[in-house]
Amino acid sequence: MVNESEMLEEQRRAIPVQADVDVLVVGAGSAGIAAAVAAAEAGRSTMLVDASGMVGGTLVAQFLEGSAGYHDAAGNLIVRGFVGRLIEMLLDYGSSPGHTVDQTGYSVTRLPYNHAELGLCEAVFLGEAGVRVQLNTMVVDVVLDRSGPLPVISHVVLEGKGGRHAVRPAVVIDASGDADVAFKAGAAFQTDWADARQPSSLLFKVGSLDFDELLRYFRSHPEDFREGSSISEPLDDVLHLWGFGALLAQARADGRLALNRDELQLAGWHRRGEAIVNLSRVQGDALDSGWSGRAAIEVSLQVLEIARFFREYVPGGANSYVQQVASRLGVRESRRVLGDYTMSADDVRAGARFDDAVGLGGFPIDIHDPSGTSLSFAEPLVSAYQIPYRSLVVGGLGNLLVAGRCMSATHEAAGSLRLTPQCFVTGEAAGTAAALSVIEGTSPRDIDPADLAERLRARNVILHV
Numbered sequence: 074m075v076n077e078s079e080m081l082e083e084q085r086r087a088i089p090v091q092a093d094v095d096v097l098v099v100g101a102g103s104a105g106i107a108a109a110v111a112a113a114e115a116g117r118s119t120m121l122v123d124a125s126g127m128v129g130g131t132l133v134a135q136f137l138e139g140s141a142g143y144h145d146a147a148g149n150l151i152v153r154g155f156v157g158r159l160i161e162m163l164l165d166y167g168s169s170p171g172h173t174v175d176q177t178g179y180s181v182t183r184l185p186y187n188h189a190e191l192g193l194c195e196a197v198f199l200g201e202a203g204v205r206v207q208l209n210t211m212v213v214d215v216v217l218d219r220s221g222p223l224p225v226i227s228h229v230v231l232e233g234k235g236g237r238h239a240v241r242p243a244v245v246i247d248a249s250g251d252a253d254v255a256f257k258a259g260a261a262f263q264t265d266w267a268d269a270r271q272p273s274s275l276l277f278k279v280g281s282l283d284f285d286e287l288l289r290y291f292r293s294h295p296e297d298f299r300e301g302s303s304i305s306e307p308l309d310d311v312l313h314l315w316g317f318g319a320l321l322a323q324a325r326a327d328g329r330l331a332l333n334r335d336e337l338q339l340a341g342w343h344r345r346g347e348a349i350v351n352l353s354r355v356q357g358d359a360l361d362s363g364w365s366g367r368a369a370i371e372v373s374l375q376v377l378e379i380a381r382f383f384r385e386y387v388p389g390g391a392n393s394y395v396q397q398v399a400s401r402l403g404v405r406e407s408r409r410v411l412g413d414y415t416m417s418a419d420d421v422r423a424g425a426r427f428d429d430a431v432g433l434g435g436f437p438i439d440i441h442d443p444s445g446t447s448l449s450f451a452e453p454l455v456s457a458y459q460i461p462y463r464s465l466v467v468g469g470l471g472n473l474l475v476a477g478r479c480m481s482a483t484h485e486a487a488g489s490l491r492l493t494p495q496c497f498v499t500g501e502a503a504g505t506a507a508a509l510s511v512i513e514g515t516s517p518r519d520i521d522p523a524d525l526a527e528r529l530r531a532r533n534v535i536l537h538v
C-alpha cells in the first residue's frame with residue numbers, strides 16, 4: 074500500500090531530450106505493434122517503447138491458446154489489414170496452422186500459433202517498417218503544454234537502463250494495456266470497473282502429455298466436456314478441450330487441489346505432446362504493485378497444484394511436467410480510458426454501425442468469472458459490430474490516442490473488444506490516424522473520418538461485412 078501521510082519531494086533534474094518523433098507508441102503488444110507499423114509505413118518517424126525486454130506483449134508473453142475473433146457468427150472474415158499480413162508470415166514460416174474451427178463451440182474460429190515464433194515475426198515486421206524500437210524503457214511521466222484549447226503532451230519522459238530521457242512527439246498512442254500514458258496525462262477513466270474487473274491468470278505449458286490416452290478419455294466421457302465440443306478427424310494441429318470437471322472435482326475431494334473450478338481450458342499440440350493450460354485465477358487490482366507481487370505468489374502455488382493434478386488425475390498426464398510458464402501475470406482488465414465515444418454492450422450486441430468506423434469486432438462478450446467455479450461466460454453475438462474512431466480519441470487531450478484493451482469501452486463491451494484481433498484493429502487504426510494528423514498538421518481529433526477510412530481500406534482493413 075502507498076503511505077500518503079508521508080510524502081517525499083522528488084528532486085528536480087534536467088534530462089536530455091533524445092528525439093523528436095512524429096508518432097510515439099507506448100506498448101509493444103498487439104495494438105502497439107500494429108500502430109507503430111501503420112504509422113511508419115505511412116512515412117512518419119515512429120518510435121515504439123516497451124517496459125519489458127521483448128516485443129509481442131500479452132499475446133506472446135502469455136502464450137495464449139489462440140488469437141480469436143477473426144470471424145463473425147456467420148463465418149465471415151472480419152479482420153485483416155496488418156494482422157492479415159502477419160498471419161501470412163506465420164503461415165509461410167509454419168508458425169501457425171491458420172484459422173481453425175473452434176472445437177469448443179465457444180466462438181467460430183481460433184488462430185493457434187507458436188508464441189515464440191509470433192514474437193520473432195512481429196520484430197521482423199517492425200524492423201522492415203523502419204520503426205525505432207526501444208525496449209526496457211518505461212514511460213514514467215508526461216509534460217503537458219496547456220497553451221492551446223486542449224492540453225497536449227509536449228514530452229514523454231522515459232526511463233531506460235541508461236537513465237532518464239525525454240522524447241518530443243507530435244502524437245502519442247497509448248497501447249500500454251493499462252493506459253499508463255493517459256493516466257500520467259490526467260485523463261479520465263471509465264468508472265464501472267472497480268468491483269467488476271476480470272480476473273488475471275498465469276498460463277503455462279505442460280510437456281510429455283500422452284494424447285492417445287487423453288483423447289480416449291475425451292471420446293469416452295463427452296459429459297465431462299463443454300456441450301458442443303468436438304474434435305475433427307483427421308486431427309487438427311491444435312486441439313481445444315474445455316472440461317475435465319469430474320477430474321477436478323475428484324482432486325478437490327482428495328485434498329490435492331485447492332482451486333475451486335469446474336472446468337479447465339486446454340490447447341494441445343498433440344504431435345508435440347504439449348498443451349497450454351488455462352485454469353489459474355487471481356482477483357485484484359493489477360495496477361497495485363503490492364497486489365501484483367502477492368498475486369504472483371498465489372498463482373505460482375495454483376500452477377504447481379494444477380501440474381500435479383495433471384500427473385495424478387488426467388489420463389495421459391502421468392509423465393507430464395511444466396515446460397514453460399508465462400513470463401508475467403496475464404491481466405485481462407485494468408484501466409479503460411474515457412474517450413470521445415464509449416463503446417457499450419448495446420453497441421456490441423446490436424452490431425452497431427458508425428460513420429467513423431475503423432474496423433470490426435465480433436467475438437462474444439467474454440467475461441471470466443472472478444469468483445465462481447466456471448471458467449468464463451460468453452454471450453454470443455449475432456453479427457459483427459463496427460468500432461468508431463472516437464473510441465480511440467482520449468477525452469480532454471489534444472494529441473493522445475489509445476489502442477488495445479485500454480480503449481474507451483464499458484466493462485461488458487471490453488469483454489469482446491479486448492480480444493487480440495480487435496487490439497490489432499484498433500492499433501492499426503490509431504497508427505494510421507496519427508500519421509494522417511501529422512501529414513495534415515491537425516490534431517488527431519480533427520482528421521476527416523472519410524480520409525482515415527480510405528487509408529485503412531488501402532491497408533486492406535475490413536470496415537464492413
Ligand SMILES: Cc1cc2nc3c(=O)[nH]c(=O)nc-3n(C[C@H](O)[C@H](O)[C@H](O)COP(=O)(O)OP(=O)(O)OC[C@H]3O[C@@H](n4cnc5c(N)ncnc54)[C@H](O)[C@@H]3O)c2cc1C
Nearest residue numbers: 100102103104124130131141212249250403404477478493
Ligand atoms: C490469461 C489471458 C487469456 C487470454 N486469452 C485470449 C485468447 O485466447 N484469445 C485472444 O485473442 N485474447 C485473449 N486474451 C486477451 C488479450 O490477450 C489481451 O487483451 C491483448 O493481448 C491485449 O493487447 P494490448 O496490445 O492491448 O496490450 P498488451 O499486449 O498487454 O501490451 C501492452 C504492452 O505495454 C507495455 N507497457 C505497459 N506499461 C508500460 C509503460 N508504462 N511504459 C512502457 N511500456 C509499457 C507492456 O510491457 C506490454 O508489452 C487473454 C488475456 C489474458 C490475460
